[in-house]
Amino acid sequence: MIKSKSLILRTATRFLLPLQLLFSLFLLLRGHNEPGGGFIAGLVAAGAIALYLIAFNVDETRELIRFSPHDLFGVGLFLACIAGIPPLLMGHPYFTALWWRPEFPFFGEVSLSTPLLFDVGVYLTVIGAVLAIVLALAEAED
Amino acid sequence: MEPLMAFVVGGLFAAAIYMILRRSIIKLVIGLILLSNAANLAIFTAAGMREGAPPLIPAGGVEPMITPSADPLPQALILTAIVIAFGVLAFAVVLIHRAYEIVGVDDLDEMNTTDETKELK
């Protein structure tokens, strides 16, 4: 892919990227009970990295994400699969939602649950899959 | 509303089939995208279109908080179908890109060596 020459885009991307990733985390965590969730959050994060790819190039993007998209995909799929297992151990059917609400200092009550684990799995899977496709296409352009 | 939607769905299906039957491989993919949208709208219409509030049920209750409420299931189906179609079509785009690189033409009529009984190279 031809390196973008736009200074504005490159500078803006540096600022936009963390904001977009933060927004994707926000979407991920508010999912389940409100609009949001792993899939759309993953798309937002992947979109942010795709923007970085347009502004810079493939090698710099690979450096940015550090992990290979394959790894993200694999870990995500694995997390989504095992999210159903804790309920099995407690005698409930697979994928039954289990909730755990520990108290943390400063944060107060935090809701942790197996659906959250599943959503994190979906999040990573979506990022991995979309980035694998986008990077493959960008490399083919080179 | 339903008769109008029926025409929209029918129009989308017709457009999709027209595009799929074109020779250009890019138009083929556009046709597939239209087809998936047509199918999603068909689910939406067939499941019955109702004006209604979000179907939220208070804890421990049986009836939705506000009636009439919309049917959440078709929405869930369409959401799932969109996600799947997204994945499959993303794959299809990569595929036709590579097919274009290897075969070197944007013409489905040129892609018929596998259907011929001649020897493959």
Place this chain on the structure above:
Amino acid sequence: MQLDLLVLFPVLLPMMAAAISVILWRSPLAQRIIGVVGTSGLLAASIWLLVATRREGIITMEMSGFPPPFGIVLVSDLLSALMVLMVGIMGFTVVIYSLATAGEEYERFGYYPLMHLLHAGVAGAFLTGDIFNLYVWFEVMLVASFALLILGGKRPQMEGAVKYVTINLVSSMILLTAIGLTYGLTGTLNMAHIAQTFQEVDSPMVTVVAMMYMVAFGIKAGSFPLFFWLPASYHTPPVAVSALFAGLLTKVGAYALFRVFTLIFTQDVEFTHNILLWAGAITMLTGVLGAAAQFEFRRILSIHIISQIGYMLMALGLLASPDIPEEAAHLAIAGGIFYIIHNIVVKTNLFLVSGVVYRLLGSYQLKDLGGIYRHKPFLAFLFFVPALSLAGLPPLSGFFAKFAVIRAGLEAYQGVVVAFALVTGLLTLYSMVKIWMYAFWSPLDDDHPRKHKLTEPNDATTWVMYTPIILLLICTVVLGIYSEPFFELTLASAAELLDPSQYIEAVGIADEISHPIEDLPAGGGE
């Protein structure tokens, strides 16, 4: 050990194996180990599931604890369990074969994870009791198969894949639209509940929806006149992938037809099943005639898949006959199921043999082959047995499968269709004899560049390739000579299919729609 966990394992195990295998994508060795371990686990789980289903009757599992018809339910009746067992056997043998054939170039592009994903998709499609979930599993299976199809990225693969992807996507969209219409008519997606509700719906739309399902599954199964994607693509991918596709993928379509047209659409059998019957008859004839025109090893085999699908459709279509005796109906369905099982084993095996031949002589063109009987008689034997089984010679599995279907056809007074089936059997023999004469019997040219390959003794990798072939060969011989217990199993399965109330009862739709949220463990939701 809870019984319902057994239904989960055949889906969960390959899914986990795929995930772990992607994480370890840098190490081909680790992927191979996970490949073998994962598929042997799948095989063990599927055997266990079949034993449990035989002993305990239909087993169901409610995902997330939502009772049907609200949640997704996995159902294992005998048909599902038998089909899952075939996934186990095929997965295991094909992965063993892949150890010798899948080189680094495939392994680096995710050969093993995609294989596992394909197994998960196929097993999920066999086990689910929810029609929308069936669509989802179809897509899982298709995405994995798309990617496997283009591994290696040669030109014929790309051309085949474009057709495969397009036609299969169109079929998926027809299925999706049909599901939407079904939901509009019945307000439910649970297959047992749909079956229950359709008994009360008196609308011409039911038959329209039935036809949409028939077209969608007919494309997946490769029935006439919807099979054009199959001969264009099946002979192009790596041979182990071809073998797995040939064995399993079209049979998922056939399974879906058997499921839907015995459970849900039984209102207007004279219309719907008659179409299946005649589609089956024409499918078998066109398939076998198409194969007769070919002179390439894998293309003959892949076009033959279509003709074999015809027998399965015919078995299902026989239910249309108005004066079919009940026993003949049972025999037809049992024969159809037996045919699916036989065909999965034999077809995969023949493809695996074609891979060994390719490895020796470097070609799939029949004209470039020869001399195998003289120099490698054991390999010739490994082809001969499944080929005769496919043609339906006694005492091999194909004979009993065809015998059951044809006898049921005669008892249902469908003489013309039976004639189609017999002619097809004869022409199948012709195709197999053609391969035999060219590739195995005729002498090899003295100046053939790879003649030395034939005279050398087998190396270790060739024996790795022989192992799964021998295993499948034992399967087809046992299914033939010792067919009685297997046939009893398919008869019991036919009895289940022809009495849908068993399935509906086992899924257990609540009469009174109770409030699902109360059944959740404490703390669910906010």
